[in-house]
Amino acid sequence: QTVVTQEPSFSVSPGGTVTLTCGLSSGSVSTSYYPSWYQQTPGQAPRTLIYSTNTRSSGVPDRFSGSILGNKAALTITGAQADDESDYYCVLYMGGGILVFGGGTKLTVL
Amino acid sequence: QVQLQESGPGLVKPSETLSLTCTVSGGSISSYYWSWIRQPAGKGLEWIGRIYTSGSTNYNPSLKSRVTMSVDTSKNQFSLKLSSVTAADTAVYYCARVGYYVSSGYSYFDCWGQGTLVTVSS
Numbered sequence: 001q002t003v004v005t006q007e008p009s010f011s012v013s014p015g016g017t018v019t020l021t022c023g024l025s026s027g028s029v030s031t032s033y034y035p036s037w038y039q040q041t042p043g044q045a046p047r048t049l050i051y052s053t054n055t056r057s058s059g060v061p062d063r064f065s066g067s068i069l070g071n072k073a074a075l076t077i078t079g080a081q082a083d084d085e086s087d088y089y090c091v092l093y094m095g096g097g098i099l100v101f102g103g104g105t106k107l108t109v110l
Numbered sequence: 111q112v113q114l115q116e117s118g119p120g121l122v123k124p125s126e127t128l129s130l131t132c133t134v135s136g137g138s139i140s141s142y143y144w145s146w147i148r149q150p151a152g153k154g155l156e157w158i159g160r161i162y163t164s165g166s167t168n169y170n171p172s173l174k175s176r177v178t179m180s181v182d183t184s185k186n187q188f189s190l191k192l193s194s195v196t197a198a199d200t201a202v203y204y205c206a207r208v209g210y211y212v213s214s215g216y217s218y219f220d221c222w223g224q225g226t227l228v229t230v231s232s
Contacts, residue, residue: 001171034211036218038155045204045225046155051218052211089155093217097160097168099145099208104154 002026004092006102012080012109020105021072022090028071033092035073037066040087040104049088050075077107085109112137114205114223122199122230128192132205132223139163139186143208143216146179146190148201149225156201160208160216161188195230202227 003025012018022035029035031053038046048057050066053073063078073092077084090102118130132144146158159169161179169177173192181188192199202225209220 034214034217038219040155045222046219048209048218048220048222051209051220052214055211057220091157091218093214098170099157099160099217101147101155101157 002094002100004090004100004102006088006090006105008103009106009108012077012084012107014080014082014109016080017076017078018080018107019069019074019076020088020090020107021069021074022092022102023072024092029068029073029092031068033073033094035066035068036091037064037073037075038089038091039084040089041085046089080109082109112207112221114207114221116203116205116223116226118226118228120227120229122195122228123232124196124230125194128190128195128199128228128230130190130203130205130226130228131187132189134186134188134207139181139183139188142210144181144188145206145208145219147204147206147219148199149204150198150201155204158190158192158203197230200228200230 005023037050040046054066089104122128140163143160145160161167176193178191204225205223206219207221208216
């Protein structure tokens with residue numbers, strides 16, 4: 001069974017840039033997996049950030065961007081702010097109607 | 111603006127069936143896929159499955175044998191049943207709309223409910 005992999009944790013300084021990745025235990029992520037990204041703070045429902053690799057959801061600031069870097073999907077946060085400290089999840093579309101979440105990355109801003 | 115609200119028992123006994131309903135307001139349930147997602151305390155999100163308004167379904171292979179989803183378009187609701195529950199099914203359960211984008215079809219979640227905690231315990 002293919003597993004979607006994310007860094008368990010990451011830290012970034014305020015104002016800095018960080019890139020979180022989303023990979024596969026076997027194989028490469030391409031745009032055909034239509035990667036999407038979600039932000040979740042404790043006790044809250046997830047918020048949709050990015051879909052179809054690099055399309056920002058309504059109201060999401062442009063310091064959040066999505067891309068494919070090498071063999072992984074990537075979420076880049078430019079000019080990190082304190083309220084970006086959250087858990088970030090990617091989702092890949094596996095075909096056949098199946099969607100799979102990555103394990104999530106806990107981002108610390110300090 | 112579409113809003114989703116989960117409802118159902120907060121406590122289910124082991125071996126019984128968990129039943130939840132998601133009510134969609136502010137828009138029609140038609141012509142979308144609708145999903146259930148869960149999150150055990152302190153852990154990540156897990157996709158359970160999705161249902162189209164025609165009743166067509168796709169389920170997480172790891173849960174497929176225990177999951178049934180249904181939709182009631184007249185009530186703008188869709189539902190989840192998870193059978194033979196154990197403590198491992200204790201989680202916050204979210205309902206979500208599967209968004210459509212022209213270049214990627216129905217492949218992401220664009221609206222979320224607030225979530226409801228379901229505890230499996232005797």
